Amino acid sequence: MSTATATVELADIAVSFPANDGTDYTAVADIRLCVEAGTFVSVVGPTGCGKTTLLNAIAGLLTPSSGKVLIDGEPLRGLNERVGYLFQQEALLPWKNVLDNVAFGLQLRGIGRAAREAAAREWIRRVGLTGFERAYPHQLSGGMRKRVAVAQTFLVDPDILLMDEPFGALDVQTRQIMENELLELWTGSGKTVIFVTHDLDEAVSLSDEVVLLSAGPASHIVGRYPIDLPRPRDLMDLRARPEITEIYARIWADLREEVMKGYERSSGYAAD
């Protein structure tokens, strides 16, 4: 695994989209954030505030209307090749088995069959799927498919992991197991993680810092909360600690306010 690390900086980013009425809708504005290399940062905020938009800007899938994405101080141009992107919905190819799905990223990079299969088998082992190399996605549970996606993402060894509610569709027990496994895989990897979630508990327990976005439009950062809990973390133990309840309560008070504002704006209802 490479030990390269990447600092991700959002320098005064704004993103607008054309709206149906011919005007522009400003999703995010004045976003200034530096995610230090090798840290794990979660982004939370009301629905539709622009979390995915920020990940897409870092991935180079969209160009900000103003401002810049800087990777190690260099302005990003085009697709960000140092990024691995894990979505809530799986992007597994249904006609390829587990081995070929995991190895696919290396195939795209022109790596020969023997080398890519050896690397894929190692990652299949690390995510606990040995014995399922020949299975197809439809033969696996949701948790197992997610493991395949995690192996696929880690195999190409990206310096930056963008994760958009990656475990949102899993049942609670599988989710907790996957969160722990993600931390184990990430520990010592030097990868910079930007993790979007609706689950504040997940954000607090995984991260070094939680970033709160305001309700849109023109969503901006309204809070940054360092999470000074020791690592390595076992999430089952961590969630029983009293400090976590305190941190959670503090962030939730602010998040709740933004969620209510978002709700009022979207329903056209203004509270006193």
Ligand SMILES: Nc1ncnc2c1ncn2[C@@H]1O[C@H](COP(=O)(O)OP(=O)(O)OP(=O)(O)O)[C@@H](O)[C@H]1O
């Ligand atoms: N391609 C697009 N064209 C027009 N509007 C868009 C586009 N992509 C996003 N938007 C709008 O920008 C805003 C931010 O969307 P985004 O998906 O980034 O929010 P989010 O915080 O990730 O939402 P959620 O929490 O519901 O997943 C939303 O109002 C959305 O409708």
